[in-house]
Amino acid sequence: MRIPCPYCGERDAHEFSYLGDATPARPDPAAPDAQDRFFDYVYLRDNPAGAHQEWWYHAYGCRQWVQVERNTLTHAVAGARLARDARDAAGDAAGNVPGDAS
Amino acid sequence: MAEHWSHPLDTLPFDTVPPAGHYGVADMTGVAARRIEGLSIATLAPARGAEAAITETMRQALAMELPGASRAVFAGARTLIGTAPGRWLALSSLDRDIAGTLRAALGPLAAITDQSDAFIALDLAGPKVADTLAKGALIDLDPRVFLPGMAATTVLAHIGITLWRREEATWRLLVARSFEAALLRFLVSSAAEYGFELDARG
Ligand SMILES: [Zn+2]
Numbered sequence: 001m002r003i004p005c006p007y008c009g010e011r012d013a014h015e016f017s018y019l020g021d022a023t024p025a026r027p028d029p030a031a032p033d034a035q036d037r038f039f040d041y042v043y044l045r046d047n048p049a050g051a052h053q054e055w056w057y058h059a060y061g062c063r064q065w066v067q068v069e070r071n072t073l074t075h076a077v078a079g080a081r082l083a084r085d086a087r088d089a090a091g092d093a094a095g096n097v098p099g100d101a102s
Numbered sequence: 103m104a105e106h107w108s109h110p111l112d113t114l115p116f117d118t119v120p121p122a123g124h125y126g127v128a129d130m131t132g133v134a135a136r137r138i139e140g141l142s143i144a145t146l147a148p149a150r151g152a153e154a155a156i157t158e159t160m161r162q163a164l165a166m167e168l169p170g171a172s173r174a175v176f177a178g179a180r181t182l183i184g185t186a187p188g189r190w191l192a193l194s195s196l197d198r199d200i201a202g203t204l205r206a207a208l209g210p211l212a213a214i215t216d217q218s219d220a221f222i223a224l225d226l227a228g229p230k231v232a233d234t235l236a237k238g239a240l241i242d243l244d245p246r247v248f249l250p251g252m253a254a255t256t257v258l259a260h261i262g263i264t265l266w267r268r269e270e271a272t273w274r275l276l277v278a279r280s281f282e283a284a285l286l287r288f289l290v291s292s293a294a295e296y297g298f299e300l301d302a303r304g
Contacts, residue, residue: 062186
């Protein structure tokens with residue numbers, strides 16, 4: 001399987017490490033139901049057969065987090081963008097970008 | 103192919119940096135590797151929002167264009183390599199302290215860190231460099247694909263490297279100093295069938 005890193009170009013998946021689902025959004029810790037929502041955020045995941053948005057870390061290349069759309073049935077990759085660009089597109093400075101949770 | 107040759111790794115301790123010399127097939131040199139001495143190396147990362155200012159200052163002070171992708175640019179004895187968005191390696195065989203040169207030019211615009219002792223730099227030349235590297239690489243190093251001026255931070259024989267092609271038949275790479283023995287062992291082993299020369303004199 002190859003992942004098209006937006007900076008490095010197409011690279012073997014072995015250069016990356018996998019984090020998981022890229023869609024959960026970090027809840028507001030001040031919300032009254034924060035404890036329940038954090039439980040969902042930390043532990044509950046869907047297991048979709050098909051398109052999946054996920055985080056990959058390009059450890060042996062540019063050391064950037066990359067958001068990849070991968071088909072879990074075929075491993076076909078439909079697209080990839082740097083996490084920093086995904087965050088900017090979301091317009092959310094406190095967005096759900098791994099390694100930037102502070 | 104030349105007559106029988108014993109495999110060079112048979113007598114090479116795995117934790118020792120191979121000595122200079124000729125390995126593998128005698129009477130031909132498909133790959134000649136040379137450890138580049140006296141190279142000054144630094145990483146360069148712009149302060150937040152300073153990327154445009156740095157690009158302009160590098161142009162004016164050093165007459166160098168910061169590559170916007172994983173490419174290498176050369177200006178005399180200085181080289182700039184893009185390794186990540188907003189991150190570059192600067193190498194120089196001219197400056198005793200390239201980090202100091204950059205700091206003097208860029209001041210507070212960038213974070214500059216000396217890396218001279220972190221890496222071993224290898225110069226690889228010869229008709230079989232691409233074939234040798236291909237044995238351990240995960241990227242396409244066909245000379246028609248990986249063109250002069252291209253660079254890649256990637257893996258070679260499970261070891262992290264930054265590789266760039268300087269000229270048609272000249273490739274260079276940086277490897278962490280602690281991996282020198284392992285990487286040279288890979289080169290000795292993989293280039294033995296083509297004839298491998300390490301640190302030829304003259
Ligand atoms: Zn990358």
